[in-house]
Amino acid sequence: MSLTILYRSKKVRFARSFSKRQLVTAGVLVFGLMMISSRSTHQIEESYARINYTQTGLEEQRKDVQRLRTDTKNQVTGMMMKLGEIQGELHRINALGSRLVEKANLNPEEFSFSELPAAGGPENTLEAEFPTDNTLLEQIDSVLATLENKSQQLLALESILMNHHIDEERYLSGRPVSSGWLSSHYGVRKDPFSGMPAMHKGIDFAGKTGDTVVATGAGLVTWAGERYGYGNLVEIDHGDGLVTRYGHNHQVSVKIGDVVTKGQTIALMGNTGRSTGAHVHYEVLQNGQQQDPLPYVYRKKK
Numbered sequence: 001m002s003l004t005i006l007y008r009s010k011k012v013r014f015a016r017s018f019s020k021r022q023l024v025t026a027g028v029l030v031f032g033l034m035m036i037s038s039r040s041t042h043q044i045e046e047s048y049a050r051i052n053y054t055q056t057g058l059e060e061q062r063k064d065v066q067r068l069r070t071d072t073k074n075q076v077t078g079m080m081m082k083l084g085e086i087q088g089e090l091h092r093i094n095a096l097g098s099r100l101v102e103k104a105n106l107n108p109e110e111f112s113f114s115e116l117p118a119a120g121g122p123e124n125t126l127e128a129e130f131p132t133d134n135t136l137l138e139q140i141d142s143v144l145a146t147l148e149n150k151s152q153q154l155l156a157l158e159s160i161l162m163n164h165h166i167d168e169e170r171y172l173s174g175r176p177v178s179s180g181w182l183s184s185h186y187g188v189r190k191d192p193f194s195g196m197p198a199m200h201k202g203i204d205f206a207g208k209t210g211d212t213v214v215a216t217g218a219g220l221v222t223w224a225g226e227r228y229g230y231g232n233l234v235e236i237d238h239g240d241g242l243v244t245r246y247g248h249n250h251q252v253s254v255k256i257g258d259v260v261t262k263g264q265t266i267a268l269m270g271n272t273g274r275s276t277g278a279h280v281h282y283e284v285l286q287n288g289q290q291q292d293p294l295p296y297v298y299r300k301k302k
Contacts, residue, residue: 079140086143169218169262172238172296176216176246176282177269180207183279186292192276201290202245202283203297209250209278211269216244216282216296221258221266230281231273234266241288247281248273 184204191198215236222243223235230247234254237243250270260266271278284293 083139083143171262171301172217172242172244172284173299173301174216174263175205175297176213176244176280177205177207178212178214180205180211180269180280186290186294193274202247202281203293204279204281206277206279207269209268209270211278212265213246213249213267213269213280215260215262215264215266217242218259218261219244221254221256221260224252224255224258226272229274231275232267232270233273236260236266241286243285243288244293245281245283245285247283248275248279250278 182203183206184200186203187200188197189200190196213234217236217238219236219238221234222237223233223245225232227233227247230245232247232249232252234246234249234252235243236246246267248270249267249272251268252266253268254260254266269278269280275281282293284291284296
């Protein structure tokens with residue numbers, strides 16, 4: 001089998017014959033060229049697609065980084081503003097501590113409340129958009145150290161002031177009644193029931209039923225209720241072996257275990273127990289022994 005190509009014109013006449021083998025070879029070559037051309041086009045399309053995909057991914061990453069940058073900037077700004085607020089609070093603590101030290105007549109050299117915090121507040125704009133490495137952390141660490149120092153000083157100052165306050169509060173002074181008059185002194189007197197001489201181990205303040213009875217010093221209530229001879233009794237332990245008693249009350253306003261303050265109402269005056277009229281029987285005991293309460297009544301207040 002063969003193929004003859006004939007071409008004829010007025011001037012040229014051309015004829016060419018191709019064998020079967022040549023035709024097969026030519027067909028294979030044409031098919032190969034077509035395959036190569038098709039594959040190259042496909043590879044170019046794939047390359048374009050990959051480039052577009054990469055560009056899209058980079059754009060999304062750029063947007064993510066931008067959002068992260070914005071969020072980080074806002075967080076840093078917020079942190080620095082909060083840091084400024086804390087430093088402002090430290091200034092107020094310094095002023096308060098200095099006033100308390102002065103009021104308590106303490107040595108100001110023992111308390112450094114007048115010293116300013118080590119770190120400064122934030123500026124209106126962030127330096128170079130963000131703080132330099134470790135700048136913000138160093139400021140925070142400095143403020144935390146200052147806060148810890150001020151906290152320890154305030155605790156020490158509070159302890160000192162509380163001790164002063166407790167000593168002042170439990171210092172016995174004044175009358176156990178808000179109104180009334182001294183009707184019977186401490187010592188030997190004529191017993192109002194038997195008419196015989198008897199030791200009176202307290203002093204009496206007469207008044208009206210329902211008048212308020214107050215604690216003459218801060219302490220712990222160790223008795224609140226009826227007791228033989230005293231009627232309705234309130235007993236307060238002021239520490240260091242010092243105890244006060246308030247007898248013949250019409251009504252008791254506290255209970256055992258209560259902590260009372262100086263001048264607090266603890267009962268209402270009455271006529272209960274071994275009594276001939278409305279009054280308060282007031283006793284002061286030191287280490288279990290009754291003392292004359294009158295010096296405590298008229299002693300100067302701290």
